[in-house]
Amino acid sequence: MQLVFEQIRAGGDRNFGYLLGDRDAGVAVLIDPSYSPEVFVQRATDQRLTVTHVINTHGHHDHINGNATALELTKAPLAAFADSALVSPDVGLTDGQDLAVGGLRLECLHVPGHCPDHLVIYEPASRVLLTGDLLFVGKVGGTSNDADARAEWTSLQRVVERFPGDATVWPGHDYGVRPSSTINLERATNPFLQCADADALIAFKQDWPSFKLRLGLK
Numbered sequence: 001m002q003l004v005f006e007q008i009r010a011g012g013d014r015n016f017g018y019l020l021g022d023r024d025a026g027v028a029v030l031i032d033p034s035y036s037p038e039v040f041v042q043r044a045t046d047q048r049l050t051v052t053h054v055i056n057t058h059g060h061h062d063h064i065n066g067n068a069t070a071l072e073l074t075k076a077p078l079a080a081f082a083d084s085a086l087v088s089p090d091v092g093l094t095d096g097q098d099l100a101v102g103g104l105r106l107e108c109l110h111v112p113g114h115c116p117d118h119l120v121i122y123e124p125a126s127r128v129l130l131t132g133d134l135l136f137v138g139k140v141g142g143t144s145n146d147a148d149a150r151a152e153w154t155s156l157q158r159v160v161e162r163f164p165g166d167a168t169v170w171p172g173h174d175y176g177v178r179p180s181s182t183i184n185l186e187r188a189t190n191p192f193l194q195c196a197d198a199d200a201l202i203a204f205k206q207d208w209p210s211f212k213l214r215l216g217l218k
Helices: 037-046 067-074 146-162 183-189 198-215
Strands: 003-011 015-022 027-031 050-055 078-081 091-093 098-101 104-110 119-123 128-132 168-171
Touching: 003 037, 015 037, 015 098, 015 104, 015 128, 015 168, 027 037, 027 098, 037 050, 037 067, 050 067, 050 098, 104 146, 146 183, 146 198, 168 183
Parallel strands: 027 050, 050 078, 078 091, 128 168
Antiparallel strands: 003 015, 015 027, 098 104, 104 119, 119 128
């Protein structure tokens, strides 16, 4: 198995999407191709890879708006959380399920909070963790209410405890000081992960605008 992995700037609000595949097997998946699906498909073509699935990390519009074009161009099925109310996947993914892509084994974890159908995707051989809008570099996904923030807290704790510290973090948007990170670096530097519990996370989210202003963050 030879890993192919590309982070692709999709457009929109600094959206990232990904090409992930096995060169030896000649197959790949597209993850959140959103605003520029033609670019993602062309990258797979350039790499001589057949797209086996288009995967959505979650059903927010800015991550799924490229689905129709990507599916038409690749003739691949759509894979997403099985019980999603926002998309209708051809391949329903459940918590803890593996998706085989050539010699790759993609581990899917259901992590609600930012969005009820949110998944993170982990490739263990190369320790690549695609976090969508759950975990950004230095930030976490937005939530609409305290209940969602509590669910997000539980999901974040599950992710940072489950995956190794040297796993690389690849988010759904370019919102941080760098385009990727690691679990260890986020544990050490992400202020949202410094919160002691869900109540502290909720309080920090409420204080986030003034925190950014004090530190000169965007």
